[in-house]
Amino acid sequence: MAKPVQQPDCPCGGGKYAECCGRYHAGAAAPTALALMRSRYSAYVLGQGEYLQATWHPSTRPSEAITAEPDLKWLGLEIRGHQADGDSATVEFVARYKVGGRAHRLHELSRFVREGSDGGRWFYVDGSFPEK
Incomplete structure (x- = not known):
């Protein structure tokens, strides 16, 4: 009897990648700003720059392509909180990573907006850094 194929875990820590x-x-x-934020973290881990561009609000989106840094390794995501108010939301998170053998953390309060018809789509607008 064949063993069942094991699905990979999602980089964001939310379950199996296919369902997450x-x-x-x-x-x-993504149905919520929180789901979009988690998917953007996973896109950074997996080097999916096109997805990052597509989910970045046009008013703040970088014009240059988003590419993975070759020496950077993402280590984990911690959601600290999230709030939604109609078509705007914030998500606070800490993402841990290593570069050049040194560990770092990115603590960000991200802003999101929902735009469009049929319930709209969420977009990342920008972020601030609470610890600075």
């Missing part, structure tokens, strides 16, 4: 961020990377709209 994988469906958004494949084109489904």
Whole structure:
């Protein structure tokens, strides 16, 4: 009898990739700003720059392509809180990573907006850094 195929875990820590961020990377709209934020973290881990560009609000989106830094390794994501108020939301998180053998943390309070018809799509707008 064949062993069942083991699905990979999602980089964001939310379960199995296919049921978690994988469906958004494949084109489904993230239903909440929190789901979008988690999927964006996973896209950074997996080097999916096109997804990052597509989910960044046009008013603040970088014009240059988003590419993975070769020496950077993402280590984990911790969600500290999230709030939604209609078509705007914030997500506070800490992402841990290593570069050049040294560990770092990115603590960000990210802003999101929902735009468009049929319930709209969430977009990342910008972030501030509470610890600075």
